[in-house]
Amino acid sequence: MTFDLKIDEPHPDHRADGLAQGVLGHESDRPDGWLKVAGAATYAAEEQADDMLHGFLVRAPKIGAVTCPNLDAVRAMDGVRSVLRDPRMIRNAAQGTANEAPVQGVDRAAYVGQPVALVVAATFEQARHAAQALVVSVEEDDVPVLPDTVTPEEPEDQNTRIGDLDRAMSEAAFKVDAIYTTPSMVSAAMEPHAATAHWDGETLTLRGSLQMLKFNRNELADSVGLDPKHVRVLAPYVGGGFGSKLGISADCVAAALAAMELGQPVRVVQHRRHVFEVNTRRSETRQHIRLAADAEGRLTGLGHEALVSNLPEEEFAEPVIQGSHFAYAASNRHLGMKVARIHRPAAGSVRAPGESVGVTAFEVAMDELALSAEVDPVELRLRNIPETDPESGKPFSSHRLEAALRQGADAFGWSRRHAAPRQQREGEWWIGTGMAAAFRVNMVIEAEARITLTHDGATIRSDMTDIGTGSYAIFGQIAAELLGLPLSQIDVQLGDTRFPPGSGSGGSFGAASTGTAVWLAGMEIRQQIADRLGCAEAELTLKDGVATVANQRTTLHDLLSDETIEGHGHVKPGDAFEKVRQATFGAHFAEVAVSDVTGEVRVRRMLGSFAAGRILNPRTARSQCHGGMTWGIGMALTEELTHDRRDGHAVNRDLAGYHLPVNADVPPLDVHFVEELDDWAGPMQAKGIGELGICGAGASILNAIYNACGARVRDMPATPDRVLAAMPL
Amino acid sequence: MKTSFTVNGTPCSLDLDPRVTLLDALRDHLDLTGSKKGCDHGQCGACTVLVDGRRINACLSLAVMHDGDQITTVEGLSENGRSPLQSAFVRHDGMQCGYCTPGQLCSATAVMSEIADGWPSHVSDTLAGPYAMTREELAERMSGNICRCSCYPGINAAILEIAEEDVGYAEAAE
Structure with missing residues (x-):
């Protein structure tokens, strides 16, 4: 059974206000906080194995055709097990929700810093030393790197013209006409991108620092050439993301390839300096803003045109004008985007793209x-x-x-x-x-979650991540509120693709998407309890492990004995997004x-x-x-x-x-x-x-x-x- | 190279490649992954540990330099992970992603003793002390520990609460 919801209509029944446990909407500790203050939360590079090998990425120092003339000498260095120059290695991290491999290859560097090899050795120190010894020769390409030196693309679907802005500007009582610029910026999450890969001959298990596991699994499978059903991705704790971990990253693919080649677990941690290059940056922007206003300051015209950049073959363009479409009234409007194809590191989503x-x-x-x-x-x-x-x-x-x-x-x-x-x-x-x-x-995106209820309490499972956002806390609160349990009786398990696919973390949609899936799963359990007690779900009061219907009290223990009840929630975005802004x-x-x-x-x-x-x-x-x-x-x-x-x-x-x-x-x-x-x-x-x-x-x-x-x-x-x-x- | 030191009260003897940093020795050779590697450059503070009571960036120090030292990591700040300071971090939401948290906790522990011991900071009015645990002193002294989630309000509230409760600290500051 699944409680499905496609959000087509408003929900004016504010059920959360009528529930009894009194935890949703209130302050509560992060349950994962206790692990984090004890140093006991396990991040991507912290899994230990006796036969663990260590990989260190090697970057292209220039743009162009890449060769490594001393490859054999490096392969013979102390402790080195392999130097991968695999065409399946990825150029840069995938964009959020890409769901397929990003651009791959190591023979041609499209930007300075592109990973072109992975050195794998018995120890981290050996891998790093050998990586530094690898000579990367580049026959340089002459390519543009400055946004204002190329003719930019002007995607027509990103161009809105309503009324006559030029005229509004000329007739305005007050106006602004100016250029604003913002530079490239980076997410700089505290945990560098890292991966630990295991290959048992059939299944690839990867512990990564990733935000959107259901997509990341497919991206990884597509990159290395496996069926996604043979790929498991784990990310129970993620040391910040801010967009930089939306898509599969170079360390994950390289670690997986190395583990598959060598038959041993391989850990690859991006050096902090790799993190700045190999993962997506926020594009620099040049913004031409025009405002025309009448004598009272009411806008009659509004213009917002932006120039951003990205690498060739990257679909993402920083959506600078997204907010300007709906922020202010003005009858004459011109909003437009231009994208310069240049060879800086790839641009992608960074907090609130x-x-x-x-x-x-x-x-x-x-x-x-x-x-x-x-x-x-x-x-x-x-x-x-x-x-x-x-x-x-x-x-x-x-x-x-x-x-x-x-x-x-x-x-x-x-x-x-x-x-x-x-x-x-x-x-x-x-x-x-x-x-x-x-x-x-x-935004809301498709998400699923499952709740298992026993007389001891409830367990929530989803492949959703908590990148510091509070997923563990709020999902526990949602389930506790619906099921009438104290928070101490709720266990939240996240970050494993063996669990139902959540939304992933990104675009501020995690709480409302996967949170709603948890809500639906809880509602399905409430319905099953109501059925057992012979009442309507709305007549049911659940609080502190006791179900009350018309003054009849039944403890969860009596109700369930040794049985387990499951609820499975599944939410999809629907027509609401067509009907309202x-x-x-x-x-x-x-x-x-x-x-x-x-x-x-x-x-x-x-x-x-x-x-x-x-x-x-x-x-x-x-x-x-x-x-x-x-x-x-x-x-x-x-x-x-x-x-x-x-x-x-x-x-x-x-x-x-x-x-x-x-x-x-x-x-x-x-x-x-x-x-x-x-x-x-x-x-x-x-x-x-x-x-x-x-x-x-x-x-x-x-x-x-x-x-x-x-x-x-x-x-x-x-x-x-x-x-x-x-x-x- | 053979080296011996004490970590969280437990004597440890290791035979290490001399290139192994104290941080990697803790994380990969002693399975104490509470100390985090955020930059490996001494730029972020996530690896902060206490060596003979003083805070250092464990990534900037080779393990073999610590023969005979007493090292405390986040795992050694309390027996159950719920010291008053650790509890205050949870209560004040002094963490989000949690990756900088062990370093923040180790730094905060050292900051309280640095102030109690009369060590000046960049924002101190005099070099002679004593110093009070003001918000300004705390923010300055904790600025070697970056938190990209930006939990500074919660971190500061947690430390100030514990500093005020700590009678020994308050007396020393007078």
């Missing part, structure tokens, strides 16, 4: 409009909230931007702000505040200090106000928002992957050169959740929260910099040199 950089630049432009129209920035957003989707005319499933703006402004103390820049000074520091709105599309909304507020002497920016406090449907666990949801807001600090101030102008290589490809926010860079972060139940989001009325926090967060900081010192920075990040150059004398 599209809105993270698109909304950020757009919200800086909105700040510029607010200043020129002399309208308060919060008020400007309020005046431009659309009644319905501004392009399709579809209704919004739920739209809480106004509440997010008003409640956020109140909590932050926005009304005490000086509207004009350069009004507050403390010694060498200019003090200012800024805000931005947050927008993010909401669904998104999450929020508002960011920031206070900064800017040094008049050095241009250094210190963020003093931030507040985020977010509406994402039902919040399943405020504690884990808040942590996700902290993460997004902190990424906004990085995007605004420090994060930039620099490419060499000659060969496109990633110059600052480690954590000393690529500057992530550290503890001292992050001020107290205040997170406020706006009450919302989105009936179109499924039976829990919950939407995704993992990415909303980054969308526009950087803009609130950039706008605060302007308010503090009058420096308008349109090229991110706002490093001290850029701030000083933009500061009025």
Whole structure:
């Protein structure tokens, strides 16, 4: 039996509010937290075996045809078991949901850093040493590496023209017409990509650091040439992903090939410097934003055209304009994308692809409009909230931007702000505040989960991952709430392709997709219990292991004895996405200090106000928002992957050169959740929260910099040199 | 090369390739995988362990340099993995993916004793101490441990709570 749900219609019956256990929607510990603080959670490179071999990837130092002239000499080095130059090795990590092998091959490097060999030895030290001794000769190809030196592709389906934007601009009372740029950025998850592969002659078992196992299994099987039914992928604990582990990665395929060749387990861990090259980066963007407004600041025209890049044969293009389609009303619109085919490392999804950089630049432009129209920035957003989707005319499933703006402004103390820049000074520091709105599309993807109930408690199984998002916690809460069990009696098992296929982690869809599958599985069990007790499911109260129907109490123990009841939930996206526009909304507020002497920016406090449907666990949801807001600090101030102008290589490809926010860079972060139940989001009325926090967060900081010192920075990040150059004398 | 040291109270004798770092010795030769390898460059802090009570990046140190040393890893911070600091990390959600967490815990343990012992930091007003466990001091001293999930609010709340509860620490800071 399976409880299936295709989300075609709204779910106005708020069943979660009528359940008895009282854990869903409340703060609770992460059950995996106890393993993590004890150092007992097992990540991809931490499985031990006596006969484990170690592989080290070798990168192409240039772009072009690759040969390895001293291959035989390296194969004879101490401890070396093999040097793989296998055509099945992959060029770069697969894109999210690719479900098939990415571009493969080792004879031609398409970008600097492409893996072209795997050295396998008895120990890690031997493998690393031999990998460094392998000579990689490259007959160089002359290929473009700069986005503005090629004629970009202009995908027609990514081009929207409504009305006459040029005319709206010429007739506007107030307007903005400016170029904004963001650099390449990387996920930089703390756990480097790693894989441990076992081959028993028939089945390949791979423990990896991956986000979407049902796709990853197929990608791996296709890469190495196996039937997916002979491939098992495990990833119970994943040390962060942020998009970089959506698709199968080079370490996984290489480890699998080596294990299959040598008949011994092989571990391959990407060196941190490999991580910056071999996995997908966030594309740099060049964004032309045009805003036309009437005398009251109401938008009459809106333009957002973006240039991004990627390698040949990569379908992904950073969807910069995704949020601009629905963020603001304006009757004249031009949104378009251009993709430059260049030979920098592959681009792909990084936390909130599209809105993270698109909304950020757009919200800086909105700040510029607010200043020129002399309208308060919060008020400007309020005046431009659309009644319905501004392009399709579809209704919004739920739209809480106004509440997010008003409640956020109140909590932050926005009304005490000086509207004009350069009004507050403390010694060498200019003090200012800024805000931005947050927008993010909401998605559901197909997911399954199974719950097994015995009189001792329940076990949830899905191949879903927890990459730090809180899957273990919220799935346990959903099941506990439906089945009336304390959290201590729920066991959540994730990250194994032998379990029902979940959604995987990505696009903020994990909680609402696999979470809904868990909900459906729980509902199926409730139905079976109701059948046994001869009542309707809705008449059943389950709490603390006791079923109550019309004052008749039956313990789970009496009800089940030694039996097991199973529920299997299966959710699919449906017509809801055709009928309504669904998104999450929020508002960011920031206070900064800017040094008049050095241009250094210190963020003093931030507040985020977010509406994402039902919040399943405020504690884990808040942590996700902290993460997004902190990424906004990085995007605004420090994060930039620099490419060499000659060969496109990633110059600052480690954590000393690529500057992530550290503890001292992050001020107290205040997170406020706006009450919302989105009936179109499924039976829990919950939407995704993992990415909303980054969308526009950087803009609130950039706008605060302007308010503090009058420096308008349109090229991110706002490093001290850029701030000083933009500061009025 | 033969080397002997004590890890979490247990004497260990190893015969190691001299290239093996302390981190890899712990992870691959002693099966103590709690200490994490985030960069192998001393840039992220995930491998932080205590050597004779002081925190170091285990990836930047060769195992054979530690003959006779007393080493404490996350597995040795408490017997059951539920010390007050570890519990506070769970309660305040001081982790998401958990990969930096062992390093954060080891660093935090050392930070509390560094402040109690009167060691100054970059943000200290004087070089002479004593120092209080302020948010600013803590954030500065914990900045060698990167958390990409950005759990700094939870990490700081957990450490500040334990520091306040620790009577010995409070007296030393006065």
